Amino acid sequence: MQKPIVYDAPRPEPRALTAEALQSEIIEKLTYSVGKDPIVARPHDWLKATILAVRDRVIDQWMESSRQTWRTSHKRVYYLSLEFLIGRLMRDAMSNIGLMEPVQQALKNLKVDLGDLISLEPDAALGNGGLGRLAACFLESMSSIGIPAYGYGIRYAHGLFRQEMSEGWQVELPEDWLAHGNPWEFERRESAYEIGFGGHVEPITEPDGSLRHEWRPSEHLLAVAFDTPIVGWRGARVNTLRLWSAQPIDPILLDRFNSGDHIGALEESAKAEAITRVLYPADSTPAGQALRLRQEFFFSSASLQDIVRRHLQQYGDLGSLADKVAIQLNDTHPAISVAELMRILMDQHGLKWAQAWTLTRGVFGYTNHTLLPEALESWPVALLERLLPRHMQIIYSINAEVLTEARERAGFNDRQIASISLIDEHGTRRVRMGQLAFVGSHSINGVSALHTELMKQTVFSDLHRLYPERINNKTNGVTPRRWLMQCNPRLTKLITERIGPDFLDDIEKLTALDAHADDPIFQQQFAAVKRANKEALALLIKQRMNVVVSPDAMFDVQIKRIHEYKRQLLNIIEAVALYSAIRAHPEKAWVPRVKVFAGKAAPGYWNAKLIIKLINDVARVINGDPAVRGLLKVVFLPNYNVSLAETIIPAADLSEQISTAGMEASGTGNMKFALNGALTIGTLDGANVEMLEQVGDKNMVIFGLTAQQVADKRGRSEVPRSVIDNSPTLKDALESIASGVFSPDDPNRYRDLVGGLYDHDWFMVARDFDAYAAAQRKVDAIWSDPRRWWAMAIRNTAHMGWFSSDRTIRQYAEDIWNVPVART
Ligand SMILES: *Cc1c(COP(=O)(O)O)cnc(C)c1O
Numbered sequence: 001m002q003k004p005i006v007y008d009a010p011r012p013e014p015r016a017l018t019a020e021a022l023q024s025e026i027i028e029k030l031t032y033s034v035g036k037d038p039i040v041a042r043p044h045d046w047l048k049a050t051i052l053a054v055r056d057r058v059i060d061q062w063m064e065s066s067r068q069t070w071r072t073s074h075k076r077v078y079y080l081s082l083e084f085l086i087g088r089l090m091r092d093a094m095s096n097i098g099l100m101e102p103v104q105q106a107l108k109n110l111k112v113d114l115g116d117l118i119s120l121e122p123d124a125a126l127g128n129g130g131l132g133r134l135a136a137c138f139l140e141s142m143s144s145i146g147i148p149a150y151g152y153g154i155r156y157a158h159g160l161f162r163q164e165m166s167e168g169w170q171v172e173l174p175e176d177w178l179a180h181g182n183p184w185e186f187e188r189r190e191s192a193y194e195i196g197f198g199g200h201v202e203p204i205t206e207p208d209g210s211l212r213h214e215w216r217p218s219e220h221l222l223a224v225a226f227d228t229p230i231v232g233w234r235g236a237r238v239n240t241l242r243l244w245s246a247q248p249i250d251p252i253l254l255d256r257f258n259s260g261d262h263i264g265a266l267e268e269s270a271k272a273e274a275i276t277r278v279l280y281p282a283d284s285t286p287a288g289q290a291l292r293l294r295q296e297f298f299f300s301s302a303s304l305q306d307i308v309r310r311h312l313q314q315y316g317d318l319g320s321l322a323d324k325v326a327i328q329l330n331d332t333h334p335a336i337s338v339a340e341l342m343r344i345l346m347d348q349h350g351l352k353w354a355q356a357w358t359l360t361r362g363v364f365g366y367t368n369h370t371l372l373p374e375a376l377e378s379w380p381v382a383l384l385e386r387l388l389p390r391h392m393q394i395i396y397s398i399n400a401e402v403l404t405e406a407r408e409r410a411g412f413n414d415r416q417i418a419s420i421s422l423i424d425e426h427g428t429r430r431v432r433m434g435q436l437a438f439v440g441s442h443s444i445n446g447v448s449a450l451h452t453e454l455m456k457q458t459v460f461s462d463l464h465r466l467y468p469e470r471i472n473n474k475t476n477g478v479t480p481r482r483w484l485m486q487c488n489p490r491l492t493k494l495i496t497e498r499i500g501p502d503f504l505d506d507i508e509k510l511t512a513l514d515a516h517a518d519d520p521i522f523q524q525q526f527a528a529v530k531r532a533n534k535e536a537l538a539l540l541i542k543q544r545m546n547v548v549v550s551p552d553a554m555f556d557v558q559i560k561r562i563h564e565y566k567r568q569l570l571n572i573i574e575a576v577a578l579y580s581a582i583r584a585h586p587e588k589a590w591v592p593r594v595k596v597f598a599g600k601a602a603p604g605y606w607n608a609k610l611i612i613k614l615i616n617d618v619a620r621v622i623n624g625d626p627a628v629r630g631l632l633k634v635v636f637l638p639n640y641n642v643s644l645a646e647t648i649i650p651a652a653d654l655s656e657q658i659s660t661a662g663m664e665a666s667g668t669g670n671m672k673f674a675l676n677g678a679l680t681i682g683t684l685d686g687a688n689v690e691m692l693e694q695v696g697d698k699n700m701v702i703f704g705l706t707a708q709q710v711a712d713k714r715g716r717s718e719v720p721r722s723v724i725d726n727s728p729t730l731k732d733a734l735e736s737i738a739s740g741v742f743s744p745d746d747p748n749r750y751r752d753l754v755g756g757l758y759d760h761d762w763f764m765v766a767r768d769f770d771a772y773a774a775a776q777r778k779v780d781a782i783w784s785d786p787r788r789w790w791a792m793a794i795r796n797t798a799h800m801g802w803f804s805s806d807r808t809i810r811q812y813a814e815d816i817w818n819v820p821v822a823r824t
Pocket of ligand 1: 085128129130133559560561640641642645666667668670
């Protein structure tokens with residue numbers, strides 16, 4: 001039994017926030033914690049010493065926050081996510097706690113440049129893309145608006161692969177973010193839980209005649225917690241990101257070593273550790289390996305054991321669980337939690353089915369992130385039975401209960417029953433994790449208005465009919481601290497000078513900028529900020545790619561995971577068409593453009609990798625052709641991650657958000673660009689639709705088929721060939737790509753890729769091409785009228801406040817979690 005908590009136990013004096021105090025402490029940390037004499041210290045030593053000094057200030061707030069939660073018995077929110085793409089932490093912590101200036105000063109006195117240290121910190125790349133970045137923005141917002149919250153995930157030894165280019169092809173290299181240690185994390189060996197796999201289920205008859213089940217796993221390992229503090233704006237609150245690392249139960253496996261089984265002991269330890277070794281590099285397709293399911297159960301089980309333990313420690317009784325605990329499932333990756341909580345409540349704490357089921361649904365909320373059929377997670381029944389036999393039993397029982405309700409209360413027919421069943425009976429029987437998450441939650445949310453609507457009409461239409469009050473929308477957002485204040489200090493300063501600092505605490509106050517959008521002086525200042533950011537990006541492009549780009553050109557940017565539905569292909573085909581037009585009509589006044597691409601492709605996704613190669617092939621030809629006279633440049637920047645995004649986004653003039661309508665659930669990149677004063681060229685997809693509502697159609701360039709039109713065209717197997725034949729520009733561009741103009745070393749390299757557009761054009765690249773090209777010429781026309789351009793750019797910034805993740809989190813808090821939030 002744990003000791004009761006003494007709420008006023010003594011604590012040290014909080015650390016001073018002055019430059020003097022920081023300066024002497026950095027030296028102290030360098031000497032006594034890093035063990036280096038300042039005269040020989042290397043940049044990484046200074047980085048570590050600085051982080052340790054900053055960290056002390058974070059800890060002061062962290063302890064205060066946690067005491068407050070224990071004292072006030074507030075409901076806690078737990079965000080379960082297999083990915084947290086948090087990026088670098090030092091600038092975020094310093095900026096949010098108000099230490100930027102004193103630390104900069106302290107380091108300057110020590111002859112160290114803060115900027116150099118910042119760029120040395122590795123990116124914590126524990127995610128693939130948008131879903132993981134959303135989890136990171138949410139954690140920061142929950143701290144900023146004062147919600148007691150924990151993020152739970154996996155401490156991957158290796159995050160998403162490092163991308164390098166070899167002759168224009170993507171090469172995947174191991175990522176090693178922990179190579180220099182991680183001063184932000186605290187290992188909590190006392191918070192370790194046993195996780196089981198395999199074995200069998202033992203039915204036990206209790207003295208009162210009731211039946212209880214006990215799972216006897218055949219394999220055990222340990223989940224060990226590592227805690228990272230997540231600082232909110234102005235240090236309002238510091239929450240905890242708790243990541244689990246897998247270890248063998250007996251780390252040195254003494255018995256087996258002593259009995260001479262050295263190999264067996266090593267194998268067992270390697271098997272345990274394999275669970276948290278790598279992040280699956282999959283985006284919009286599920287990773288169908290047993291190891292992935294083991295990862296999912298591992299972190300779900302550890303998190304739930306931790307949550308239940310903490311609840312019992314504070315309240316002593318599980319009856320109040322749903323009043324004090326809200327758990328959000330970020331996509332279906334933690335969906336097995338539904339069965340695991342039922343098991344913990346019934347098998348370990350003796351609750352009856354009905355009460356356990358009510359508590360479970362009271363606790364969980366589920367966020368859906370994709371409707372792509374190929375991306376909906378499911379696991380073979382046989383695999384689940386072998387790995388998690390008790391959970392399979394519970395899933396069958398849940399299914400029986402739900403299907404009975406559907407038949408008896410709602411009068412569902414066989415087709416509807418098949419559609420809502422947790423078991424997919426087509427072919428090999430599989431457990432559908434989306435259905436499990438849905439029935440085990442009281443709230444199911446989509447991430448943009450359009451996506452939520454489509455969710456009701458497609459994947460969950462029958463479940464929606466059965467439980468019409470459950471589906472709701474929570475349009476995504478991004479934290480304005482990282483995605484404006486930290487990544488774009490120049491713009492932040494300019495806005496502060498113009499409308500005062502109130503927007504720092506309430507980002508929707510940015511609307512005050514609207515009144516200044518037509519002011520020529522302000523336009524000039526806004527343009528000068530953009531220009532300075534573009535110079536910084538041009539320098540980076542020169543250093544990394546040895547390509548010279550002019551900051552006078554329009555910076556036209558598409559950075560995101562490479563996927564056919566995101567349509568980097570549409571963009572590069574248009575670049576090819578523009579290239580021929582510039583060559584054919586040298587007399588015309590072309591708007592100079594730099595097309596910037598970045599993004600990783602899943603290692604097994606051939607077409608995505610081929611598109612990267614195509615971008616690089618096209619870049620080589622265009623950048624090297626003197627006839628282009630520098631009017632068009634194409635650059636592919638390798639190894640897209642949060643830090644690279646933080647450099648590119650403030651420098652973008654044009655943001656490419658051109659996914660096939662109906663396929664991008666929300667997008668968050670779109671919001672970051674507009675917030676930083678880029679114009680969007682985009683389809684009516686995901687959150688673009690709501691961005692259009694906020695900024696108005698005068699300030700955004702929208703083109704292309706709607707989601708409804710896409711669905712109609714796919715339904716009628718209409719021939720795309722005629723579309724191509726009717727567009728000479730498209731036809732020429734495709735023929736040049738397919739015939740090897742950009743790949744003389746392998747003229748057939750792109751034949752099949754282009755063939756796909758003639759054949760099925762699933763992603764509507766051919767069908768949307770003319771509209772896209774016309775929209776690009778419209779963008780050129782706006783660019784040629786700078787007063788119009790800058791007015792539009794300013795209005796984009798002015799109206800992006802609504803897309804703050806603070807707003808999103810307030811909506812989750814009010815509608816899903818039922819927790820109070822501090823009003824700003
Ligand atoms: C914002 C962000 C994303 C998501 O971008 P989308 O354009 O919405 O796909 C992916 N990766 C990183 C590093 C990001 O910062």
